[in-house]
Each structure stands twice: as C-alpha cells, then as structure tokens.
Amino acid sequence: MKPIKKHIKLIDLNLKNAGFTVPNGYFEYVESTVLSKVIHDIPKDYFKTLDSKILTKLNIENKPEVKVINLKKLLLKRILPFAAAASVVLFIGLNFINKPNAVTFESLDDTNIDNYLALEPDYANGYNLGELLNDDDFTTLSNNITPMEDSKLESYLNQTNLDELMTNN
Amino acid sequence: MESEKQLIADLQNPKTQDEAFKKLLHENKERLYWHIRNIVKTHDDTDDILQNTFIKVYQNIGSFKGDSKLYSWLYRIATNESITYLKKLAKQQHITIDEVNFKLADNLYADSYFSGDEIQEKLQKALALLPQKQQLVFNMKYFEEMKYESMSAVLGTSVGALKASYHLAVKKIENYLTHH
Numbered sequence: 048m049k050p051i052k053k054h055i056k057l058i059d060l061n062l063k064n065a066g067f068t069v070p071n072g073y074f075e076y077v078e079s080t081v082l083s084k085v086i087h088d089i090p091k092d093y094f095k096t097l098d099s100k101i102l103t104k105l106n107i108e109n110k111p112e113v114k115v116i117n118l119k120k121l122l123l124k125r126i127l128p129f130a131a132a133a134s135v136v137l138f139i140g141l142n143f144i145n146k147p148n149a150v151t152f153e154s155l156d157d158t159n160i161d162n163y164l165a166l167e168p169d170y171a172n173g174y175n176l177g178e179l180l181n182d183d184d185f186t187t188l189s190n191n192i193t194p195m196e197d198s199k200l201e202s203y204l205n206q207t208n209l210d211e212l213m214t215n216n
Numbered sequence: 217m218e219s220e221k222q223l224i225a226d227l228q229n230p231k232t233q234d235e236a237f238k239k240l241l242h243e244n245k246e247r248l249y250w251h252i253r254n255i256v257k258t259h260d261d262t263d264d265i266l267q268n269t270f271i272k273v274y275q276n277i278g279s280f281k282g283d284s285k286l287y288s289w290l291y292r293i294a295t296n297e298s299i300t301y302l303k304k305l306a307k308q309q310h311i312t313i314d315e316v317n318f319k320l321a322d323n324l325y326a327d328s329y330f331s332g333d334e335i336q337e338k339l340q341k342a343l344a345l346l347p348q349k350q351q352l353v354f355n356m357k358y359f360e361e362m363k364y365e366s367m368s369a370v371l372g373t374s375v376g377a378l379k380a381s382y383h384l385a386v387k388k389i390e391n392y393l394t395h396h
Binding site for chain 2 (some may be wrong): 085
C-alpha cells in the first residue's frame with residue numbers, strides 16, 4: 048500500500064524569510080547612490096553664471112577680430128583656374144603616356160598575395176573572400192582539391208583539438 | 217501622525233526637501249527593498265527598481281496630496297515599478313507574466329544571493345504558480361508581516377478580500393509542498 052503523504056503546514060515550517068541575501072554594505076551603498084542621483088550639491092544660480100565664467104576664462108571678448116574670407120570669391124578667382132589646368136594635364140598624362148610596368152594579377156607572386164591577405168583581415172576572413180568568388184570559381188576550386196585519404200583525415204583529427212576546430216569554424 | 221504630516225510638509229518645501237528626503241530614504245529603504253525583492257526575486261533587479269522607486273518619489277513628492285499615508289504611497293510606487301518590470305520582461309521574452317514568475321523562481325538555485333534551503337526554494341516555486349495579486353498578498357502577510365489594514369491601503373482591496381486571498385494562497389502552497 049502506498050504511504051499517505053503527511054500534509055505540510057506552513058505554520059509548522061516556521062520560515063522567517065524567503066532565503067534571499069544581500070551583498071555586504073548594500074543598504075549604505077544604495078542610500079548614497081540614490082542621494083547622489085537626486086540631490087546635487089550645486090550652488091544656486093550656478094548655471095546662470097556658468098556661461099559668463101567660461102567666456103571670461105577663454106578671454107573671448109579680448110581676442111582680435113578674425114578676418115572672414117569669402118569662399119565664393121576665392122573659388123572663382125584663384126582655385127578654379129588652377130583646377131581646370133590640372134585636369135587637362137592629368138587627362139593627357141593618363142591617356143597618352145605609356146605605362147611600361149603596369150601591375151597585373153598575373154605579375155603578382157604568391158608572397159605578394161599572402162602579404163596582402165595577411166594585412167587585409169576583411170579579405171583574409173573566408174566569408175568575405177567567398178563574396179568575391181562566383182559559382183564557377185567555386186567549381187574550379189573544388190575540382191582542384193585532391194580528396195584526402197581517410198587515414199590522413201583521421202590522423203589530422205586526432206592531432207587537432209576538436210573543440211577549437213568546432214568553435215573556430 | 218503629526219511627525220508624518222511634518223515630514224510631508226518638509227518634503228514639499230524646497231528649503232527642507234533634501235534633508236527630509238534623506239530621512240525618508242534612510243527609514244524606508246530596507247523594507248521597500250524586501251518588498252520588491254519578494255516580487256522580482258533577484259538582487260540586481262531589485263536594486264534597479266528600488267533606486268527608480270526613490271527617484272520617482274523625489275520627483276513626484278510635490279503632487280502627493282496626503283490622502284493616503286506616506287508609506288502606502290511608497291509601497292504603491294514600489295509595487296507598480298516591480299510589476300511593470302515583470303511585464304517588460306514578459307514582453308521582451310514573448311512569454312506571459314506567469315511564465316516569467318516561474319522562470320525567476322526556477323533560476324533561484326543559481327543566484328549567488330539566494331541561500332535558501334530546499335523547502336525555501338520549493339516555496340518560491342509554489343508561489344510563482346499563484347496569480348500575481350495572490351503572490352503579493354502572501355508575500356506582504358507571510359514574509360513582510362504586514363497588517364491587513366496596511367495591505368488594504370497599498371493594494372486598494374478590502375480587508376475581507378485580502379484575508380480570503382491569503383487563506384487561498386496558503387492552501388495552494390501547502391498542497392504544492394506536500395505533493396512535490
């Protein structure tokens with residue numbers, strides 16, 4: 048026969064509290080924190096006099112007047128003619144002067160590319176690099192990868208910290 | 217009574233307000249802390265709510281008309297702040313306020329500021345299953361040892377209804393403790 052459970056009475060438990068505790072010195076802390084939030088010991092009229100005090104300290108009234116230059120006049124008279132001349136020179140230079148040592152992707156060696164990737168973390172990250180490749184690139188890459196033998200794969204996994212592998216990938 | 221009237225007058229007078237507020241804070245911080253803690257369970261949340269409660273008291277003391285006692289006004293603000301916090305949690309987590317209560321009670325074992333034994337932990341779980349108002353009534357009567365008249369002033373419920381509510385809460389909690 049199943050034993051009948053004794054009905055628990057709260058009054059018999061005589062629990063004086065819920066079991067919650069507080070950090071040492073909390074009530075002193077909260078008192079000073081609340082007071083610092085609501086009562087600010089700032090002298091009356093402080094903000095009324097603050098502006099003039101700052102201006103006095105900066106001595107703004109005594110500073111010599113700064114000459115104002117008209118930007119429109121400056122642009123039309125001085126900068127625009129020089130900018131036009133520079134544009135013509137740049138156009139001729141870019142189109143008609145031969146560039147014998149132009150850099151192409153083929154001219155870069157592996158070390159240059161490695162260094163670039165190491166210094167550009169955005170592209171070194173596999174996800175960002177993936178954004179630069181299209182479906183054909185991925186097909187070519189997977190065709191070029193030689194399948195790893197099972198024994199080599201097992202050996203790699205045994206030597207590698209699996210937790211690290213899982214969290215880093 | 218006379219001293220409470222004087223305290224209210226001092227709190228509403230800009231010249232004496234700060235000193236009066238220091239007194240109010242000093243005398244009420246602990247009991248309001250435990251009142252809030254019994255509702256929201258964790259120390260950190262209680263700390264935030266307690267500070268907000270006193271800041272609201274300071275900001276709104278000018279509009280306190282003295283129709284009710286000062287302590288019941290403080291308790292009402294603290295209770296409202298605590299319930300509002302629980303509702304906010306429920307909204308954030310897309311669950312009901314009852315589920316929030318149970319979650320809070322269920323996580324107590326991991327709280328570094330909870331040193332209750334097995335029965336105290338069970339009691340919190342049993343409490344979390346009660347309707348919010350019944351929880352309030354139980355906490356205020358059982359842990360805070362408040363008189364029904366004072367509870368009535370805070371919760372705006374008749375003494376008779378509070379007694380019935382407490383009786384029901386005790387019955388449900390005892391049943392839970394017996395069978396779990």
